[in-house]
Amino acid sequence: MRSPILDYLDAIFEGTAHVTSGATADYIPDLAAADPDRAAVALCTVNGTVYASGDADHRFSIQSMSKPFAYALALEEHGVARVLEHVGVEPSGEAFNELSLDRETGRPLNPMINAGAIATHALVAQDEDDGVDRVLRFFSTLTGRDVEVDESVAASEMSTASRNLGLAYLLEATGGLARHPRAAVEGYVRQCAASVDVRDLALMAATLANGGVQPQTGEQVVCRETTRQVLSVMASCGMYDAAGDWFTAVGIPAKSGVAGGIIGVLPGQVGLAVFSPRLDAHGNSARGVAMMERMSDDMGLHLMEAG
Ligand code: GLN
Structure with a gap:
């Protein structure tokens, strides 16, 4: 029925x-x-x-629906205290791609806006070879099937990624990024292109x-x-x-x-x-x-x- x-x-x-x-x-x-x-x-x-x-x-x-799950992986791997050193938990009241970091701490305000998500991705994917794979494996465990990157979407986003690259370099300048800015954005963009x-x-x-x-x-x-x-x-x-x-x-x-x-x-x-x-x-x-x-x-x- x-x-x-x-x-x-x-x-x-x-x-x-x-x-x-x-x-x-x-x-x-x-x-x-x-x-x-x-x-x-x-x-x-x-x-x-x-x-x-x-x-x-x-x-x-x-x-951006990848962001809470990448955040979950970061928390599992590093614990709440270490992750909080890199990314806060305060609502920003700003657009998702705003070029903003907390004035006092230099951290992104939260892991749901792009700045925080790039810093979070870098925490999960510090290892150059395995970073995105680890995220994809996690998505696959959650969905029960092999989740793959839509390469066309990833390439398309990388062709217009100046803003996210700018955010990543800003994060590097304030000491908040666990990976090279370009590698962090490339990995983050692939994470976002999971189909x-x-x-x-x-x-x-x-x-x-x-x-x-x-x-x-x-x-x-x-x-x-x-x-x-x-x-x-x-x-x-x-x-x-x-x-x-x-x-x-x-x-x-x-x-x-x-x-x-x-x-x-x-x-x-x-x-x-x-x-x-x-x-x-x-x-x-x-x-x-x-x-x-x-x-x-x-x-x-x-x-x-x-x-
Ligand atoms: N990959 C997108 C970006 O960084 C994600 C944004 C979103 O889904 N809000 O711009």
Whole structure:
């Protein structure tokens, strides 16, 4: 029998088709050329059952949704204290690619903005040969399949990476980068170009919802403390300068990516993933936000709502 959850996701997909505002990311040529009308939504329970609707098999680059997972790897490898020496946990209230570091410490404010994500990637991938592979292996453990880099997207982003290179050199100047700036950006860009679909993302989100245990394999992929740290930072910083709007309206930890994906995590319950390439002024998927708002309302997901 067809699950009512699938009918529900179809309704979310169809009920947000009118949201055509925004535009594909313009600063990465490959993303600018994406088909703007594709869309998908997926939900994964903490039992590991995945439901999806729309273009659920369409793969796109993970982009900034890689950041919480790279942060999780850094925390597992180095511990919270060492990672905090390199990257803070304060919301920046600024755009994702802002050229900003904390005035007093010289650290990036958090690991969800590009400056913090480049510093985090460098912590995980200090070893030149194995850096990106380690991140990809981790994504593969989370999704249960071999995740690969979309080389076209990676090359496209590297061709217009001046801003991220600028950030990396700034980080090097303040002593906050564990690798050469160019290598750190190349690795970070490849991390962001990992190719996934909404099912993969829902499962990755569900692993965070499930205390760091991948729900299909039962493997504890990250510890509970790491999971808590990652979800806390997603809640306060995951949606950049729209983090306050997001948390009041949707009320769950989340992370967006400029290819049009958004993941959301309701601890103990579900992982959600949506995709639609047109972005709003903050760089978050416009229809994706609409899909998440509806699901949060319908299912009463907001963490600040009692009962
Ligand atoms: N790779 C992208 C960048 O660095 C990621 C940004 C994003 O998804 N918000 O610009």
